[in-house]
Amino acid sequence: MQTTSLHINGEEHTLKADSRTTLLDALRNHLGLTGSKKGCDHGQCGACTVMVNGRRINSCLTLACMHDGDEIVTIEGLGAPEELSSLQAAFVAHDAFQCGYCTPGQICSAMGMIEEAQTGWPSYVSETLDDLKELSDEEISERMSGNLCRCAAYPNIVRAIRQIAKETE
Amino acid sequence: MKPFDYVRSHDAAGAAEAVAQGGSFIAGGTNLLDLMKLEVMTPDKLVDIGRLNMNEISATDDGGLRVGALVTNSDCAAHDTVRRDYGVLSRAILAGASGQLRNKATTGGNLCQRTRCYYFYDPVMPCNKREPGSGCHAMNGFNRIHAVLGTSEACIATYPGDMAVALATLDADVEILSAEGKTRSVPVRDFHRCPGDEPEKDNVLEPGDLITAVTLPPARKGSHFYRKVRDRSSYAFALVSVAAIINVEDEKIASAALAFGGLATKPWRDPEVEEVLIGERPSLELFEKAADILLADAKGQGSNDFKIPLARRTLTAVLAEGCGMEAPL
Numbered sequence: 316m317q318t319t320s321l322h323i324n325g326e327e328h329t330l331k332a333d334s335r336t337t338l339l340d341a342l343r344n345h346l347g348l349t350g351s352k353k354g355c356d357h358g359q360c361g362a363c364t365v366m367v368n369g370r371r372i373n374s375c376l377t378l379a380c381m382h383d384g385d386e387i388v389t390i391e392g393l394g395a396p397e398e399l400s401s402l403q404a405a406f407v408a409h410d411a412f413q414c415g416y417c418t419p420g421q422i423c424s425a426m427g428m429i430e431e432a433q434t435g436w437p438s439y440v441s442e443t444l445d446d447l448k449e450l451s452d453e454e455i456s457e458r459m460s461g462n463l464c465r466c467a468a469y470p471n472i473v474r475a476i477r478q479i480a481k482e483t484e
Numbered sequence: 485m486k487p488f489d490y491v492r493s494h495d496a497a498g499a500a501e502a503v504a505q506g507g508s509f510i511a512g513g514t515n516l517l518d519l520m521k522l523e524v525m526t527p528d529k530l531v532d533i534g535r536l537n538m539n540e541i542s543a544t545d546d547g548g549l550r551v552g553a554l555v556t557n558s559d560c561a562a563h564d565t566v567r568r569d570y571g572v573l574s575r576a577i578l579a580g581a582s583g584q585l586r587n588k589a590t591t592g593g594n595l596c597q598r599t600r601c602y603y604f605y606d607p608v609m610p611c612n613k614r615e616p617g618s619g620c621h622a623m624n625g626f627n628r629i630h631a632v633l634g635t636s637e638a639c640i641a642t643y644p645g646d647m648a649v650a651l652a653t654l655d656a657d658v659e660i661l662s663a664e665g666k667t668r669s670v671p672v673r674d675f676h677r678c679p680g681d682e683p684e685k686d687n688v689l690e691p692g693d694l695i696t697a698v699t700l701p702p703a704r705k706g707s708h709f710y711r712k713v714r715d716r717s718s719y720a721f722a723l724v725s726v727a728a729i730i731n732v733e734d735e736k737i738a739s740a741a742l743a744f745g746g747l748a749t750k751p752w753r754d755p756e757v758e759e760v761l762i763g764e765r766p767s768l769e770l771f772e773k774a775a776d777i778l779l780a781d782a783k784g785q786g787s788n789d790f791k792i793p794l795a796r797r798t799l800t801a802v803l804a805e806g807c808g809m810e811a812p813l
């Protein structure tokens with residue numbers, strides 16, 4: 316058993332769990348935060364994406380006990396049904412989902428991605444390695460490739476993200 | 485997953501000593517936990533090195549760069565000096581995995597990532613790498629992603645990574661701290677092993693050996709390329725990749741460093757391929773000659789035969805681009 320303290324969405328949690336517990340299972344099964352989804356449990360789909368210390372990661376491929384003292388933000392921390400965050404509202408406005416299973420991961424990933432792009436990080440499709448100037452649709456798709464959508468809502472996911480990236484420039 | 489003891493390490497020497505007694509280091513966890521969930525790897529102890537002080541990139545006295553073993557793949561690819569002087573490294577890292585995974589994956593963990601051979605991943609199947617002496621079902625089975633160079637009777641598994649392929653062109657060194665407290669440096673080119681008759685050993689690390697950093701010599705002159713061919717355009721491992729640093733002066737190839745991913749059992753660099761190019765005027769015939777040398781000993785296993793012509797075409801296309809020529813069709 317491991318005792319781990321986690322700061323999640325601004326609240327302190329003390330988790331007592333088997334060392335095998337992934338961060339994803341801790342969130343979903345121990346702390347009742349079921350917004351983060353389990354798609355593959357192997358880093359291959361992005362449904363479990365959360366922010367840890369300001370960076371997006373796959374919560375299925377990390378152990379909860381590795382995150383003692385870390386700041387974690389999940390979809391529940393971004394907004395609530397009655398007060399959606401701008402990204403959440405944009406996903407609704409652009410019809411950027413069908414079943415919605417991948418959506419929390421898409422939105423958390425987009426949050427992290429927009430910040431990475433605004434910091435200037437290049438991507439595989441960037442022509443040069445200089446600071447990124449424009450977050451084109453091709454750039455958005457490449458940077459979001461770690462999030463699969465079985466319903467293939469990709470075009471509208473890109474539109475929703477493009478809108479928010481433009482608004483926060 | 486099999487149960488294990490978890491310990492957070494606070495000093496590098498202590499971590500090395502602890503793992504020398506058994507168990508495994510865990511850094512980002514993105515490869516190890518994947519394999520532990522499937523019980524392909526079953527360490528009884530995890531020594532978490534994630535918070536050791538090895539996450540900086542700094543200039544070295546000789547004008548090179550030292551990348552700490554815990555620098556994340558994202559931070560390495562985005563670092564100003566890496567982008568400016570070691571572009572092939574940024575490009576190779578950005579070609580791998582996904583944004584989320586690169587935020588977690590570390591330099592040391594990336595080097596040690598294991599093969600993606602389907603049989604290795606399935607504990608029900610025999611596999612000489614996972615269970616020495618049990619056999620290799622990839623040999624006469626599904627082997628589309630497998631290696632055509634550096635294979636042995638025992639194992640034909642590909643080294644899957646991208647970063648190490650770029651590091652091979654850069655003549656980087658891996659800095660290692662042993663459990664006895666000794667530091668040694670191994671060229672990246674000699675770090676990974678061909679399977680031979682010990683396919684269970686992916687690299688030269690001994691139990692307890694901790695990678696502390698990767699060091700890069702001063703930047704090489706030339707243009708940097710990383711071209712990765714894969715089944716989908718992102719978030720997939722390489723079928724074939726080519727890392728290249730090419731410098732053309734007075735219409736001749738003054739220098740060329742070339743390394744290949746997806747093709748072999750380790751990041752592949754063949755000095756003879758470079759020698760045939762250096763000092764010559766670029767031409768498609770010359771590039772074909774380089775490909776002949778690279779692939780002289782290549783051996784397909786059936787489903788991966790296509791990698792041989794694919795490697796030829798990818799190499800000639802990269803050389804053409806590097807020499808400012810029209811790419812061949």
Ligand SMILES: Cc1cc2nc3c(=O)[nH]c(=O)nc-3n(C[C@H](O)[C@H](O)[C@H](O)COP(=O)(O)OP(=O)(O)OC[C@H]3O[C@@H](n4cnc5c(N)ncnc54)[C@H](O)[C@@H]3O)c2cc1C
Nearest residue numbers: 511512513514515516580581590592593594596645646695
């Ligand atoms: C879906 C998916 C897609 C991927 N696609 C790609 C791709 O296209 N290209 C690519 O290159 N990679 C790809 N990867 C692999 C990824 O790059 C690796 O998982 C990652 O780099 C491993 O780093 P880590 O820090 O998480 O390692 P860990 O999982 O923590 O460790 C891996 C191994 O290295 C050992 N280790 C870690 N640090 C040290 C150290 N300092 N000294 C000694 N030993 C150490 C550990 O004991 C363990 O055996 C992919 C992974 C996934 C899950």
Ligand code: SF4
Nearest residue numbers: 601611612620639640
């Ligand atoms: S190719 Fe290597 S890793 Fe794959 S089944 Fe054969 S021995 Fe195992």
Ligand code: FES
Nearest residue numbers: 354355356361375
């Ligand atoms: S559940 Fe984590 S990536 Fe699929």
Ligand code: FES
Nearest residue numbers: 413415464465466
């Ligand atoms: S909306 Fe159904 S998986 Fe994306």
